[in-house]
Amino acid sequence: MLVLINDYDMQYLPLNINITGQQILIVGAGKVALHKIEGLERFTRSIKVLAPLVLDEIRARSWIEIVEKPYEASDLRGHLLVYATTDNPVLNARIAEDGLRQGCLVNVVDNPSRGHFISPAIYKRGYMTVAVSSNGKDVKSSVLWRNRIRQWVELDILTSLTAIHNNN
DSSP, rough: OOOOOOOGGOOOEEEOOOOOOOOOOEOOHHHHHHHHHHHHHOOOEEEEEEOSOOHHHHHOOOOOOOEOOOOOGGGTOOOOEEEESOOOHHHHHHHHHHHHHHOEHHHHHHHOSSSOOOEEEEEEEEEEEEOOTTTTTTTTHHHHHHHHHHHHTTTTTHHHHHHHHHHH
């Protein structure tokens, strides 16, 4: 049983998960799923998309495994991370509940408090990654902070600060 709590009671632990050898499942194949894929593809090409209908932009990524069928709880087996990106809030909540039973972590895109994890705004350059999160409360501010960090890095401000710190 999924216990719902107030969004302000949610506590998220920032961490990095080793996804080597793990396939990420995305249930749904519309614009929201495409946005998630665009973020994930910087880190992995091991992605499966499950939906009765699939956007052409998703289909164009030949490395994605596409399963065109309606969702069933058994589809979660073997997946550590799952993104529920359908346009059906009831189905997304059911995917999260099924995820608990299957031992999966599920991100519910239309209602983060129903899921088990949230995705931060990410900036990646080489082997360095910066993740900014508002614990799901203010996505726009997280993106704004991430973009400012990107500007600092591209202006080489962080490298200069590191050099100053190392000389002291």
